Amino acid sequence: MVPDTERYAALDLGSNSFHLLLAEFRDQRMVRLHTDKAMVRLAEGLDEKRNLDTAVAERALDALHRFRPVLAELPADHIRVVGTNTLRAAANADGFLESAESILGAPIEIISGIEEARLIYSGVMAAADGPPRLRCVVDIGGGSTELVRGYETPQQLQSLYMGCVSFSKRFFADGIVSSNTVNHFNRAHRAARAELQELQHLAEGAQVIGSSGTIKAVARVLYGGELAEIKREDIDKLAAKVADAKHIADLDLPDLDSERRPVFAAGLAILHATFCELDIQTMQVSPYAIREGIVHDLAGRLHGGDRRADTVAALMQLWQVGTAQARRVGDTALALLHQLRPKTGSEELQRLRWAAQLHEIGLALSHSDFRKLGAYMIEHADLAGFAKTEQEYLAYLLRNQRGRIKPPREHYGFHPNPDLLLCLRLACIIHRDRTDRGLDGIKLKARDNGYRLRLPREWLDQNPAIEDLLRQEEEYWQSQPQALEISEV
Template sequence: MVRLHTDKAMVRLAAGLDEERNLDPAVAERALEALHRFRPVLTDLPADHVRVVGTNTLRAAANADGFLEQAESTLGVPIEIISGIEEARLIFSGVLAAGDGPPRPRCVIDIGGGSTELVRGEEKPTKLESLYMGCVSFSRRFFPEGEIRDKKTNHFERARRAARAELQGLQHMAADVDVVGASGTVKSVARVLNGGDLGTIERDAIDRLAEQVASARRVADLDLPGLEEERRPVFAAGLAVLHAIFCELDIRTMSVSPYAIREGIVHDLAGRLHGGDRRADTVAALMESSQIDAAQARRVGDTAVALLSSLREDAPREKTQRLRWAADLHEIGLALSHSNFRKLGAYMVENADLAGFSRSEQEHLAHLIQNQRGRIKSPREHYGFHPDPSLLLSLRLACIAHRDHTDRDIGDWQLSARKSGFRLSIPQVWLDRHPAIEDLLYQEAEHWRDQPQALRLQTD
């Protein structure tokens, strides 16, 4: 990996969430100003070479839609909101990309603004955790006035105890493996302890630093060599979380990686562009673990993609991939129930931790799986989630064509899109050979009658 350009802005978006989880307009504006500065870097890049990811704050914000609309307009590319577990996976991938020797078991720890990720693995993650604690959220919670201690309370100690409570039961994450820290909080502590360098963090050294910070009166009073001024407001909270991790997980030494989630995102994107899409591996693993009929998934997928091509010759690769994956997983709910397999399958796909997928991608897949047959349920649309009726129709027709799990040639079908809706033309002689499918197709036309784009079935 060769880094050609780097820029960053410390926005502290998590500081803008109020008690109702609404994002403060002033903080949102600060973030948008940073994005304006980044926009020129993206101007000449192909759209599929750009990936923008939103993490904990945008997962939590109740009013994120308005901000996302402005942010995407500013950048000119979509923003993917990812889960905490996906964030952890990308962090681990970024740390591995640093190439610090042969693969070995390790625990990677990253303290962000609103969440803390812990990942254990070797060449790939085997255990992933995302905890709702970070340097910004803990600053707001325990140091809102900038006081570290007053006459009654040691706020640093309260923050450290709260962090230790969050870590209960996770001692196994760092047992008998190398421990690696990543991102801002870990780097800032390392620099303070190592004269400005990213050296290792030793247990004795961080113990002494924690005592020193806990004895200060205010955040503004901290006089620590190597502490960057922009990091000062959240340093005490970040240190409290990191020291709690050392204590609760009994860590003696932590090395520091120069790479983290940004490099993980780049590494993941490179895989998508060059035949190593993590999402495809995730779908394949799901199919195997759920004992999905691979032959049926293939025949439905082939037919659905062919139908989509007749509707949209220039269908984007992402659309075709999504349709294929929906076909691969359309029967996943059968592992739990035959009568409610669509609803349960959609729930599984939308709520599972699917490596490589963003939240909106999982919502789209779930929508297709739930509506593969029967009455079409109108989804709760929000920013970033606008279902494509072409994908849904292609999947539904493919499921009809192969309802009996049989290979069937639909070369005589002609599907087209018009201003008034969709039209499916099939020779009557073909329908006469498949009377059950003929009935299902007429039912399908009825299901689309009240949709914005109706389906008209034409025979000749």
């Protein structure tokens, strides 16, 4: 249960704009206290090799300074900053992320398109009225479009590589909407319909709700600045009017924000294509979107509703992971970590527990290659609640749970803690025979240049096979920056 008057901040680093939300919970109800937006069009800066243009990156970094004062007032675990499509795609994002985190004073999580869709759905549902019913949520961003079908929780999620900025760059780069030879609006419309093929079932029988800037802008243009329900006949007429224009500058549309104008034609083409391809007749417009979903997710993490824990439990059930062994390894790994670093933070403790719960997930596919396959599954799956770097961290631990230790792939923001790896590996050795075994007399301590593990001679005599594995482990750590020394008590 979320305490009264507890504040959270969500910052969405989108492909078109950056959005900040400061919210507070009052009697279990979220109240928006402050919102801020910077239109940066980050997706404009991606070239054909997916490199982010320096000038566009600098424009985005300059915009981040306005958000820092709000974030500085909150505890670190009450803040979540997420990067979406453009930062997922950018091949040279490391330098931007390093600078952005320095400005904000908070880490940035790059989330998958499916996680983005889940958070959007959560945010929209927070504002949905009436009893539970089947709903389809549509969100058109700068670089991607998310569609989600579900009831109280999402059941089917899709993330498509089309957005108002990326389509503007692709179809309206020079601002021309139609010429004597080419109608760019119609081309964008056809391209969007192609992306939406075979997704008609998402809206079938559901109340359709739209969220975020493009859909709000269309509603305001149609209905005199109001966020009214968008009707099929009205958007048909608007699409025809825009398709007949020669240039984006020629669009005479009251209530169209000047910052939205450069990407409006592309966003409208995608939205109208969605109406046509999914046979939508009416679309409600939600005042909430991903930011509100992030805030609810944050509150859940701190008060017993962490979606990531549910995801891990579902994976264990799906792949029939042995729960007894997962418990043994997890309990021992956490006990060793407590000896090593008594003040380890809660996120690291959770990460180690999840790694222990999932360390044998690959056994469902292969006995000999279970570590490699398990790591691949975790790194590349769509895991609700997890950022991409979190999945990469878990995959690194699973891949290196035994045998020679392979170094992590170096990139900004990914710095695996060797303490977690050591404790997981030792726990896997101690319970290799799938037997409950205590740690009486076993001591693990940090040294200046590594670790020291001390074990009672009596314990080693009772477990000779484990002693041999521990000696191998000592050899494996000799090649690491932190060596492991094993001795008898």
